[in-house]
Amino acid sequence: MINTEKFAAYAKDVQAETEQIVRDLCKIPAPSHHEELRAEYCKNWFLKNGFSDVSIDEALNVVVPVNVKDNQPLTVMMAHTDTVFPDMEPMPLVEENGFIHAPGVTDDTANLAVLMVCARFFKENLPEQCGGWLFVANSCEEGLGNLKGCRKIMKTYGSGVKEFISLDSCCMNRVVTQAVGSHRYKITVKTEGGHSFGNFGNRNAIHVLASMIDLFYTVKVPVEGSSKTTYNVGLISGGTSVNTIAQEAEMMYEYRSDNKNCLAKMETFFKHTIETFRSSGVEVLVEKLGDRPCSAEIDPERFTVLRERIKNSVKEVLGLDTFEASSSTDCNIPLSMGIPAICFGVCRGKGAHTREEYLETASLSDGCRLLLDFLYRSENQK
Ligand SMILES: [Zn+2]
Known part of the structure; x- marks a missing residue:
């Protein structure tokens, strides 16, 4: 039986491992259009962790299908590998008093690390009647990356995508539902x-x-x-x-x-x-x-189902109320195509897009519990 206690136990078990992924990735420079090394790290990690069908596409997205069958609707979940920093030298990283200080640590490295460990749990404990999932460590979310990675995924899978989730930001109860x-x-x-x-x-x-x-x-x-x-x-x-x-x-x-x-x-x-x-x-x-692009018309019923799901997960796991916001994220592309899409964070920290950015290290396990609850809630509601 998959339940809240299992999620909590797993989140505790993988806390140190998730921290290590954050450390490893943070040190690898990855300005938009130059995500090669981070993509390679993620691909190798997925391969080492039992995912067989892992590829890097021409936009430098690491694409990891789970339970994908022909002509079956897909749910896409992504977190981006690129950072706003142009540096091509290894980035500094300082840890003290339960915080990791590093440029790009919450935007979007910690979210990506949580996606990775949760995708592994999900794959090893597939719900019965599970739908098709596409986990993606995507490129070019920031600034002049112009959403190239997400555009490529949506071009490839297009109307086969029924829902889309982007893990981004360091706030777990702010849910982006509208594209700027x-x-x-x-x-x-x-x-x-x-x-x-x-x-x-x-x-x-x-x-x-x-x-x-x-x-x-x-x-x-x-x-x-x-x-x-x-x-x-x-x-x-x-x-x-x-x-x-x-x-x-x-x-x-x-x-x-x-x-x-x-x-x-x-x-x-x-x-x-x-x-x-x-x-x-x-x-x-x-x-x-x-x-x-801005949001197009989206089937209100299908969109509400997705929004309710994250609202219920955040309430259940963190005891918090969500609030909805407009922002420019990878969701712009699916939203402009009329596909229900949301963006939220699975970590806590501050200072995104500055060199003073930091992550509250313990928040990784909260993020892990939240994301697992969301993943299984998604499958159980079908
Ligand atoms: Zn971001």
Whole structure:
């Protein structure tokens, strides 16, 4: 009989092992698009732990099918291997007083480690009438990774996926149920430039770029119901010297929304702004760096079943109430395809996306109990 006591005993048994996986993985650098070494570690771990059919796909996802049969609907569960840090050298890791300090430790290393040990328990104790599961250590969740790993999985398995779960974040009762879509751009302005004295009066690329930024910041963000829409210029550069009329200047610009109509309105405004500048004779180059879709319509009944399940697991295991949130996660892709998808964490810590990030080590066993409860609840509810 699989029950809560079994989950608790297993979580206790594997605490040290899970910690060790966290330590090992944290030290392996893995910026988006360079997850090779982490992927290799995960693949070897799954093979050593009795999973036979383990592969790394061309997007560097480690794909681990459990009980997958032809034409059977699939549940996908993933945690990502990449980090926001560009470092290619081994990352520092410090442990003290029950905490592990390391960049990327909660986002998403600890969640991945919990996924690994729970997938093993699940495989060794398959429920009767178990459905097909795809466990994935996926690539490219962060920033300019642009969800490449998840896109590849959803392209491969597409409409065969009936539910999708992403393990991400260091909060166990916050459940992401809505996608924040975004478009990200690099915009380069080019002008004739010249000598600051001799060619005074020529157009200055920095001045043009600044005017464009000014225009971006005049937009009144669209609103629909309780939607939230934002924009940001996050980086600028350009020019040659103090006595040169700048020939080139560039910026990185993004807008986001949890409502797809609002996102579309922002896109219209953006395109219109670019066209206005182009029609004044300035050369404007636009490179799209990222495109994350918003949620589409999702069958409310099926979606509720999934949301209720995590709500009940969190209440049962941790005694906490869940709250729902919008965010940009791997769930953006399945949600944009109308597939019920949720994202939650199976660890506790702080400081994601900073070098001061840390994990509360003992939270791994809470995460393990939560995830096992969720996995078996999923099968028992069919
Ligand atoms: Zn993450």
